[in-house]
Amino acid sequence: MKFKSALFGAATLAMMSSAATAQEEIIFGLSAATGSLQQQTASEFARRANEKFGDTAVVKVFDSSQLGKDKDMLQKIKLGTMHLTLPSSTMPEIAPEFAIFDLPFLVADREHLARIDETFFKDVLVPAAEAQGYRPLAVWENGFRQITNNERPVNTPADLEGLKIRTPNSSWRVAMFSEYGANPTPMSFSEVFVALQTGVIDGQENPLTNIAGGKLNEVQKYLSMSGHVYSPAYPTVGVAAFERLDPEIQQVLTETAQEVALWAREQGAEQDGALLEKLKAAGMEVNTADRAAFVEASAPLYEKFAEEVEDGQAMIDQVMSLADGES
Template identity: 80%
Template sequence: MKLKHIAFCVAALMPTMGAGAAQAQEEIIFGISAATGSLQEQTASEFARRVNEKLDGKAVVKVFDSSQLGKDKDMLQKIKLGTMHLTLPSSTMPDIAAEYAIFDLPFLVADREHLKKIDETLFKDVLVPAAEAQGYRPLAIWENGFRQITNNERPINTPEDLSGLKIRTPNSSWRVAMFKEYGANPTPMGFSEVFVALQTGVIDGQENPLTNIAAGKLNEVQEYLSLSGHVYSPAYPTVGLAAFEKLDPEIQTVLAETAQEVAGWARETGASKDDDLLKQLEESGMKVNKADRAAFVEASKPLYEKFATEVENGQAMIDQVLSLADGS
């Protein structure tokens, strides 16, 4: 286990041991569940490169991908306890604060320009305070991507084609509810378990952005790729509030500012890679089809009703996000 090789620096939490003692370099441990080569991993690495350059030896960000430090929920607990510093949750955030389920409403985000407007409005005023009330602070909205459906049984053109299929979802109650509405048998599990579960037939399919499908080599164990674009999933570089505030103020500032800087880089990189990833997956042997958007939109209406009734100010959030799509 690579965990045995991780050194956690505690210099920031201990008194100086003498005026002449050399100050140890602070290690900022950043754990993510996404695989090496995914957009999330590339973004985390770009973030680390920029932070390390700015801090110039005062501290160093170290990225551990592919669930080396645990599954998403494990890492969220660790940043809250202060045993690591940063993680990158995506679909698990609604279980921290219900407001984040706005991104689990199918077909709500029109495109990346629309996402940018949501970032500039809802993030600071609504999403950040909701997470802080639970002891977390997301520093930015990065990209995970538009999610597509893969499986080994048949092309998915309408929700009816999902009937009875065991579809892996993230550990998100909202994503489970979505695929139940579509007639599937949703099966939540961590991403690190998906390849083997598909390979052994424990599940029939899954849903993820193209970058995760490619990085996870899911094309090796999946025959059909159906372009549904049913959800745009952000990823949130997130710290535990109490542990973050114990860091040197300069380090806090650099982490927060750089996370915001990298958000634009992530969206641009994600947009530039979509066509290449689709071509790569198709050339690997996957059979690609475009799902019937109108049929999925119709089947998604109960999810909007659920959000409007179960989340405080839910309808107002929906209306605000939809209004931002004008001109996107």
């Protein structure tokens, strides 16, 4: 009996010790490829958060759509089967206010984006997402989007006429490229390389970090520097599932997401030049698109936003006023 009691006592102590050291696993899924700035930022976020957590919790990152496409992962964070995801251009499908970032040439530069982050993001975009059960914790860098294709350099919208251009699953991006005369084809990023390789689509549009991270230079000839849209990425949680986490874990995740936002913008600015040279060296033919021609062709998109999104014109005016540092 003493032997059995000793065994029972040892087993109980082992179980108690295991429970005491068990870590809460924070699952972070994203669609961006390994090596992209989004993946780098998620890894930096995990590194910083895990240092703060110690033995309390651990953030685990799964990139390259390992846990599903953007739409799937948004559903999972709402259900609580994972904790964080990193949507970008799909956010207007959650709340139309996020389509402000689909207005071409609205964001002047990263300093302008920082001012949008400090005011418009928390005052307008976060409440809009929360009304749909989601909470973006910060604004991370995705970057200024450029156009690639296999047919010809794109200097003006007329050069896009008839080209099958992959867009994210965003009705606003589809409207944009339809306005430019292209044949927009919504598709998840994980499917883009093969679609380009097999000729299902002629081209696509993405920041340089995603073009390089996805190795699209291997299946695309022309890179046209249009900078038509700055698209952020939003580390996002499902409100109900997030609020079931320990408050200290919530605080670390929120604070760290906001800390990493500045790091991501700095990395994006530093990497742009190097990525462009890398893509040139890989054989892509690069040209600078005619900004004025694209700006002129974009006017109907501003009208659409003002008409279809509640307080749309006021939102445009507010964001544009921040370009010069006004409040």
